[in-house]
Amino acid sequence: MFLPCRSIARGVTSLATRLNGCSIHTTTATMAPVKVGDKIPAADLYEDSPANKVNISELTSGKKVVFFGVPGAFTPGCSKTHLPGYVQNADKMKSQGVSEIVCVSVNDPYVMSAWGIQHNTKGKVRMLADPNGVFIKALDLGTNLPPLGGFRSKRFSMVVNDSKVEELNVEPDGTGLSCSLADKLKLK
Structure with a gap:
């Protein structure tokens, strides 16, 4: 029946x-995507190796931190435009009260470290890996990009002040290079 x-x-x-x-x-x-006013989700990212965990809640507590997410290390738009813009603007951002600038990608920590070395990020931009996309999924800022291996981060920028999202810019198509660039951030 x-x-x-x-x-x-x-x-x-x-x-x-x-x-x-x-x-x-x-x-x-x-999940609803992260929005201005939300508390940043608790997650561990990795710097340089799987042994070096960085807890995002601890990193942002009592500080102003700029995050930007990219679809992949060593990809053309990320390597030619996105990451270099944050490296070039690091001193200016830090003079405006930013404690840390963090690049996040769904890659392994060794790849992120090598990419950072290639772009001279030391002391300017921290290169944090989200190998399983835990942080990106918690933000609901992921996208499926089969040519890059599947699940990746949308391209975004975010200002987090004392663990709360103060500004959020997500590329309308998830991968473009417009609103998430370093010179588009409005630091308060």
């Missing part, structure tokens, strides 16, 4: 399973 079932899942991801002729829907609520 077939009994029609109605899905109550709207705006969420559904996985339908057929059972006795009736579709049963299980749902997983989609």
Whole structure:
């Protein structure tokens, strides 16, 4: 006997399973993207190696920290424009009260370290790896880019003041180079 079932899942991801002729829907609520005023999610990122964890909550407590996310280390837009802009503007940002500037990517810590060395980021931009995308997923700023290996970070910039998001700029297409560039940040 077939009994029609109605899905109550709207705006969420559904996985339908057929059972006795009736579709049963299980749902997983989609997260809302991080927004201005939100507390930064607790997550561990990695600097230089898997042995060197950096807790984001501790890093941002009582400080003003600029984060920018990129789809991948060594990719053309990230290497030619995005990262160099933050390296070039680091002293100016720090003179405006920024304690740390952090580049985040869904890469391993060794790749992020090598990329940082290539761009002379030492003392200017911390290169933090989010190998499993835990931080990016908690922010709901991820995107699927199969040519780069699948799950990656959208391109964004964010000012976090004492663990709260003060400014957030997410590229409309997730990968472009406009609002998330260093010279677009409005430091208060």
